Amino acid sequence: MLRCVLLRPASAVLLGLFLSGCGFNFLDEGREAWRDKAERACFREGRVIPSAFQQPGREIDGRGACGIEQPLKVSAFDGGRINLSSTYPLGCNITATTEAWLTNSVQPAALAWFGEPVIEVLSMGSYSCRPINHRRGAELSEHAFGNAIDVAGFKFASGRIVRVKTHWRRGAPEEQAFLRTVAAAACGPFTTVLGPGSNRLHEDHLHLDLARRGKTGRSVYCSPRLTPPAMPAPGLMVSLPPAEPMPAPQSLAERSMLYGYPNGETPAEEEGIAGTDDVLYGATPAAPAAALPPPPMPARQADERWLPPARVPLSYSE
Structure with missing residues (x-):
């Protein structure tokens, strides 16, 4: 009995310390x-x-x-x-x-x-x-x-x-x-x-x-207390240059393939008849084939990217 009486106050103290330190x-x-x-x-x-x-x-x-x-x-x-x-x-x-x-x-x-x-x-x-x-x-x-x-x-x-x-x-x-x-x-x-x-x-x-x-x-x-950096100016966008166009084909067969004549047939403008490309590019029916401008090539879509300002303030106070 004496042992129990002596331990109760100690147990109470330990329990109190435990509960006070739990943080929950x-x-x-x-x-x-x-x-x-x-x-x-x-x-x-x-x-x-x-x-x-x-x-x-x-x-x-x-x-x-x-x-x-x-x-x-x-x-x-x-x-x-x-x-x-x-x-x-x-x-x-x-x-x-x-x-x-x-x-x-x-x-x-x-x-x-x-x-x-x-x-x-x-x-x-x-x-x-x-x-x-x-x-x-x-x-x-x-x-x-x-x-x-x-x-x-x-x-x-x-x-x-x-x-x-x-x-x-x-x-x-x-x-x-x-x-x-x-x-x-x-x-x-x-x-x-x-x-x-x-x-x-x-x-x-x-x-x-x-x-x-x-x-x-x-x-x-x-x-930390922050001073935000200045935002980039609206529309600060640049475009990378498009891919280099393919060189104009030299042979008639190559030109025929490019203009949509898979069997190497002579395009209409080669026979002196004004074709679609003549209208677009201003070529005359009498112009020789070598004088015709190179056919239009589908340009690669520009790779648009946003660029941040050259210098960005990054300091902050702690």
Whole structure:
């Protein structure tokens, strides 16, 4: 009996220490009331219209305060034109804000810097019942409420992929500029934006969330603070020269084949009769065959490419 009495206080202390350091808020009384109210208002205002790409899911009732009352199973944005690398559960507000950011900021930047649209967002996750930065004893992350999304990169229509980890510091100038442009544009629509330079945990992705900050709940925290590079001038497009035309054939047989006479027959203009090509090119019926201009060759379609400015400011403050 004495042994039991002596161990109870120690056990209680150990249990208290264990629970206080878990970081999952097992003893939390529940989610803040504003969270579920904000999600209901989002649906009521029609900020997200459920579709095949953003389907309503069952309530997620996680440990302690974790969970989403009305989650959406999100597989794509912009009516299915921008895929998500996997289907993730997200709240209504973060879904609507991400959709607007992709449509109003990411796609214009993609077209400006690369001349092609983004077709997929490479994500590292959304809902996760865990503390901020996985630190024991820290407050719950916005991921614990489906109110955050991690973006690792973007896939373009041509198959090109631009990743935060690979291209933020070591990419081509236009790749670095694009990533800084979209990160800077996220600061404001999202209340938290974290990327490379904020801490070692965000060197490979952009963390975007809608945490309530300050008295109004709309205070913004972005790290690093970015000054986006100037966008390329509209229409800054160049065309590579077309392929060199084939030399004009010398023999009558070659000319006949080219003009559509497979058996080597004499074309009409060779007999002094004005043919179609004479009309187009102004040749006279009496002109000798050697004086005729070479027949038109189908030119290769110009290879159009967008060029970024020669110099792109890539500095940012940490």
